[in-house]
Amino acid sequence: MESRKGRKKFLNTQTTATLLFEFNGQSLLFTKPIRIHQTDQLDEVLQVMNRVQKELDQGYYAAGFVSYEAAPAFDSSFKVKEGGNVPLIWFGIFETPVNGEGLTYDTARYETTNWQSDTSAADYEQGFQKIKQKIESGDTYQVNYTMKLHSSFSGDSFAYYQDLAKAQNSAYSAYLDIGDITILSASPELFFNWKNDMITTRPMKGTVKRGYSKEQDERQKEWLRLSEKNIAENLMIVDLLRNDLGIIAENGSVHVDELLTIEQYPTVWQMTSTIRAKTNPSVTFIDLFKALFPCGSITGAPKISTMDIIAAIEQSPRGIYCGAIGYLTPNREAVFNVPIRTVVLNTEADELEYGAGGGITWDSEIKEEYKEAYLKASLLSTITPDFQLLETIKLENGQYYLLQHHLKRLMKTADYFGIKIQLIDIRNELNLFAQQCRTGLKKVRLLINKAGIASIECTDLEQLSGVKKVILADTPTNKDNPFLYHKTTNRQIYQAFQASFPDYFDVLLYNEKKELTEFTNGNLVLEINNEFVTPPVHNGLLPGTFREELLMTKQIVEKTVTLDDLQRASNIWFINSVRGWVEVELCY
8 A cells, every 4th residue: 555645653742632422322522632643554553553452451541543444454455445635543542531412512503515426427337337247257246335425614513413413313423523634423333342352243234215204114114124135235244244253252152133123214224233242351452453344344245355346446545434433441342333424524625525335236226326325425415403293283172183193193203203202191291281271272282302202382273264365386395305294393394485475374385296285384175076185195295184084084085186287176275183174265
């Protein structure tokens, strides 16, 4: 590997650095390192590791990262792409970490530009075909083929990290501000957890996009569970990691605890497996890296020949992406993630770098693989504000209207977003609230936060009279937006339309195919040829509770209706469970 210039090899002076690890529900913060051990020279990687081990033996903690291109230091058979602009290895030495919960940013403002790939569609296809040729010739079974995306950046990097971690709902997030680079890792993948001589690995291999409605989401999950391609990918990596663990494990201790588990994340369903082993008492963290690094889930199998292919076809070095980020304790404990879903900020140039990719096998199709790579980058542009689950319920003289429908929808929404709620407790809170409002007409807002805690708000409800004026939206909605299908306090899209047309009762929405969907606060019913029709949910709309009741009692039917169908409608209604039927007039 060629020499890297311009970076100090062994920096052993105190400096400032902030390293936050939010691993599996535990938040640890490391600041003010006593010393820093790093290098960009391949022949010095093991020297740095030995220095770190001596620090651990003296009772210190160590935290940092190992870049993918450090791999040949552990096995000279590994080939990697030359070059790179980050250290091959970087570890800070610390007295002890503190609880990192409550760490905040200076300002919530930041900005990224449009992300640009270093791999064109033509380059990707060329690399894809080379992989297929290598599979056909027997050089590999699976190649994890990746590319890099780049963007400029301004603003607060920690605010960006928090949004990324929240968007991904990651179990192994980390924020490392070490001066000229800052790492924002929203990784869901554990590389290894080593404690009490037990080591656990949890490779991820197999991905499918989340559905937008609960029903579509379940179909996507089931597709992944039965996907022969994804199952084969996962099993290959499980076998590879079992073999790697066998190098450092006691005889007979390697076992698979969980195989082909499907896990839910905000944008994808992910297939994972869990492998555990008992390590020999003489094993050090250096031995762990020699046996396991880099993780097989981000190389493919077999590892040596596959890494050779990766070095030949990928456009640039991987750097921290696909390496390892984590910390070590003086008690022979270590936790490292696999830095996927990870942004690296060059603080001097204000430039961001993000890697994405997927496993290519003989059964892979190029369009699907290229799409999957961009799917894994979707967290970069799908950051959403904090939100709560929401149900708006009519309460009349102490009685809730369509309460069972509301609770049923609430459960579906909570399940979709991975929020655990206790329905019995929520029902009891609603009943207690109703006992205090035994007279009058009320609009009750039931709010559930991400911890599953409920709060209730209430306002008086005034009766409506007469035909209300509505207007057609000036732009279509994107039916791929999951928040159209689930009622939450994230109503930005609806609020934008309402703000554009403040003088109207409501705004009628439609999607990119010019299919009518809903109003911002209710569902749509059209009377066409003496038939009462409402758009189907898959066109991009909220399944209202009053709408559901009308469908169940066969008062309305589902049909796709377009902008052109408005001319054929003899009547138009706005409906919801609070207002019931409201006749409206469409203004042009």
